[in-house]
Structure formats: structure tokens, C-alpha cells
Amino acid sequence: MSESGGTGETANTIQDRVRGGKPVVWFLVSGNRFAVAGVLLAVAYAVLVFLGQFGPGSITRLFEPDPLFALFTPVIIGIIMGVSLVLTFNQLVLSAELGPIGDQRERMAEAMAFRRDVEDAVGRETSPPEPSTFLRGLVEATGAHAATVLERLEAESDLDAAAREDVREYAEGVAADAERITPKIEGRQFGTFDVVASVLEYNYSWKIYAGRRVRNRHASELSEETLEALENLVADLEFFGPAREHFKTLYFRWEIIDISRALVYVSLPALSVVAYMILVFETGDVAGSVAGVDTGLLVVGLGLAVGVTPFSIFLAYILRIVTVAKWTLSMGPFILRETDRGSDIEWE
Template identity: 35%
Template sequence: MSDVEPGDGNPYALDEGEPGVVARLRDWILLDGDRLVLAAMLSAAIFVLFLGLNALDVIAFTNDNSITRAASGMVAGTFSLVTLVVSINQLILSREFSAVGEARERLEGVMDLRREVEAAAEVPASPTAPARLLKLLLETIHARAGTLAESVEGQENEEVREAVGEYADYVRESTDRIDRRIDGARSDTFEALSASVRYDDAWQFYLARRLRNRHEEELNRGSIEAFDDLVEAVERFGVAREQFKTTYLQRELTRFSQLTILCGVPAILSALLIGFLYADVGGPAIAVDRLPVVVCALLTVIVSPLALMASYILRTATITRRTASTGPMLPGKEFRDRPFERRDGEE
């Protein structure tokens, strides 16, 4: 694939949002950042917040009744969170149990997709690794966009030639951009999926069908076949990404369940320990000057399952939201120009 930088002002390109530091920080929080690191940062922020509020005399840790009531609520809340996570884990496990017929259908569906990819890419066997398979599909889309551009070089209608040529250039620029992201992926599962969710395949699918149907009378047979081949390649990419997304989300939620259980036990013990610190009739069991640091540290441990849940839900919800549409359905998409303005008298 050629090293083409995506151009600005292409009438077919969607507006992908604000560039720069804000976008990179947002993507790191929502997608790219390590979930354990993000959860640790959230927990540390809570520790600093409570300690700072205490230093500003906004809150205090000397009232025995208030602290013990809060500790009781924390124990109940942590138990509820752990129960919720167990329910999520059971839901994931329920999808793994299937009869022989259902398991055979799932396997046949995957094998049919692999055979289609092999035939389209003209390779003896499609890769098993997600990154390599998505990369192969992107290369197939890139090659078919080039074939489409070549098929209209002799087109007499200049409007059609320019429109199809700009669309083919846009497709190749998009595939080059995502291909470079996959090449720079550190891991082979999430990094590839994270790159693929940024590929606007639904928009390209819609544009291809719209251009083909609008200029069908002016296009030759080779151009029509090139459009159909490109649409099929884009469809396969969407199906493969959906399969990898489902597999990844199952693995991610399972890991989240394990980590929540591991964090839940220390969180419950910390909540009980806060109650025991104030169980003495004479007041807290430790020195008053050390009380804010100790209680804030215990509170940080208590909220760690919540911080972990927030970090994982942010990523899974973002992936699901960005790949929620099936086919040329574009909720929430915005683009700079509208390349398909209605002709005079056209409905």
C-alpha cells in the first residue's frame, strides 16, 4: 500500500473531530490507555481530592457516627457492585454454552468468511491473527479502489470521472491511514480493533452504492463490477471487525470480572476497618493527626472497584458506540460537504 497522507478538503471525507492534544487525551481515556493505569489514576485522584478537602476544612474525619454510617454504606455498595459483576460474568458464560447445531453454525460462518477473504485477496490461507487479517482486508479494499479508479480513466463524462476518482482516492487514503495504525500496534488484539473502529466503512459503503446507482447509465461494465467488488470488500471488513469486537468484548469483560473480584475483597475489608477504627468509645483508635491520611487511603481502596468499573466501561461502551451501526447507517456523523446534492427536478 502506498504511503499517502490523507488530504484535506475531500468532499467525501467525514469530519473526524478536533485534532490535537484534546483528541489524543480523549482517545487515551476512552480507548487507548491501559485500563489498570486509568483505574489507578482515578483512585489516586480520589485520594488527593479527599485529602485536599480535609486540608481546606471542608470535610472532617472526627465524627464517629458519620464515619461508621458511611462505612456501613460502603460495605453494602461494594457487595452490590460485586454481585453486579458476577451477573455480568454469568451473562458472558451463557453465550459460551451452545448446542452442537449452534456451535456448528458459528464455525461455518467463520469459515465461510475466511474462504471469502482468501478468494478476494488471492491468498492460500487467511491469517488467524486479528491484526493481520484486518490488514489483509484493508489491502484488498485499497487494491479494489485502485481498480475502480483505473476503470474510469477512459470515461468521456468528466463529472463522473472526477467523482469516482475522488472517491477512490479517499478510500485509498483512509485504508493507508488505518493500515499505518495497525502496523504501529503493540499488541495483536485490542490495538488492531482500536484502529479498525476509526475506519469509516459504513460511509464508504454508502458512497460506493450511491455513486454506482446514480451514474449507472454512464459507467461501463468494468466500472460497475469494480464498484460491486469494492462494496463486497468493505462488507467483509465490517463483518470481520464485528467478529473480533465480539470476541474482544467477551475477553475484556471476563478480565474485568476477575479484577473486580480481586479488588472487591480488599475494598470490603477496608470498609470494615474504617468502622473498627471508630469502634472505641474513646474515639478513633489512632492519632488524630494521622487519621485523614489513613482514612483517605482506606477510602481509595474502597472505591478501587468503582474506578476499575469506570475505566473498563468507558472502553467497552466507546467501542460499542463507534461500531453500533450495521451497514450504511450513520448516526451522529457529520461531514464538511455534501457530494450528492439533488439535481434540479430530482426527488
């Protein structure tokens, strides 16, 4: 396996790392959350209709008022309590933005210090304000320093062939991955999942480990110039970690605000439909069948699906947040998932 982590559990793309490939990635993180909520509702609706049609029991129970009242009353309570809890949670998240001026100045100073450190590392005077452009600059810097490593390597005529191949394989892998990721980040608007998805593709943790491993393994053979180029490359990767985590945190707050807005939009229509099902609707008014399925069952199932729409939207958003959080639990050279390192388990 290459040092860049191009195969196995250290694959460069998210689709290659996640079991199930592209469909699972779409469902978990990349798909439109309203579309994912629609899939959840469709599955729940289909299961309800199937069980109502073929499961044990009698469809005649729908013609009695008590089952409808017992079904939809908890839905109303759930909508009101659920929306209230989410909005309260939203206020707790936003409270992190509030504080005395001393705290705000400290946050500002830390942010500016980090920017200056990054500017010094990548050789730029002023770093861009947009998250996507800032991260793209860091990725480009790793690619540039990887190219520098390759240039320094060519100047070492007496280097052992195995050491040369080891360093070259690592640097070429980093350069190729940086070239692949850069167009994906360029022009992405913060607030959409595109920015987070693009940087998740860049497995910097493995690159830090592999870079330190290559450097330490061949420190006595490489020239000072090549070692310095490797140090600069690893330093760029170390800057990428906290930058990604910072923008990920901001994105989570953005998503929580989006959840609150979405629930506000759909909660009142859902409440209206559920209230109608309790106060007005009678199963006998829609007697008949569609494709052999009782019409009353279809309408009741549809009313229930509309009633739990706020819950399905909440699940769809939370599914993405917790998935991204799981994928990025560790910052730096610690890799929580299994890695394809073969039998190389010794400390170096």
C-alpha cells in the same frame, strides 16, 4: 468535502471525530484501564479533601467513631455485592459459549462460509486465523481494488472531466486510508484494545455510502470494467463490517472476563483496608496536619479511595465498552453521527 470523508464528522481518525481530541480518547477508550481508574480515584480523593478542608462543617466529627462506621460499612457491602453481581454477569456472558453440538456446528459452518466468501472476494486461497491479520487483509483488499479503479479510470479517455474527478477523488481517498490503516493493524495482539482501536479508524460506513453514490451517479458514463472495479471495492467494504462486529463482540467478552479478574484481585485488599478503618483505626492516632490539611482527613480519604478501587476499575472498563458500543451501534452504510454532506440531502 471529499467523498472519502476526510474532514468534518466523517474524519478518518478517532481523535478528529471525538470532541476533546486525544485526551478524551485516552480517557474513554485508549488509555490503560488501571491508569484511568487511578485518575478517577485521584479526582475523588482530591474533591473529598478539598470539601473536608474548605467546605461547611467541622473536621472534629472525624474524631468520633460513628462517622467512620457510617462511611465504611456501606463500602464493605458495596464491594461484596458489586463483585458478586459482576461475577454473575460474567457467567451469563460466558453462557453464550455453551450449547448443544447442533448450535456449535451451525456457528462453525457460518464462520467457515464467511471465510470462504472473503477469500473469494480478495482472491486468496486461505484466510489467516489471527483477527488482526484477517482484518488487515480486508483493508489491503480495499486498497488494491481502489487502485484497480484508478487504473480502469485512466483507460477511459472520453470520460467527462467532472465524473473522472469524482471517481478519482473517492478511489484515492480509499487507497490512502487503507495505506494509513494497514501498519496500525499489523502485528496487533487480540485481547488488547489495539486491534479494536485500529479498525475503528477505518470509517467503512462512509466509504460504502460514498462508493455507492459515485457508482450510481456515473453509472451511465463509466465503462463496465470501471463499474465492476467499484462493485468489488464496495463488496470488500461490506465484508469488513460484519468482520469488525464479530471481533468487537469477542473483544467485549474478553473485556468482561478481564473485569472479573481485576475485581477478584483488588476486592480482598480493599475489604481488608475498609475493615481496618472500621475496627482499628482511630483519627486521634494521626493527629496533626500536612501542608495545612488535617492528617486524619488525608488518611480517611485514602482509606475510602482504596475501598472504592473495585468500583473505579469497574467504571473504567465499562466506560470503554459502552463508548465503543456507541461508536459502532450501526453496521453498514448507516451513519448515526452527524455527517458533513452540506446541502446534498436528496436520494440518489
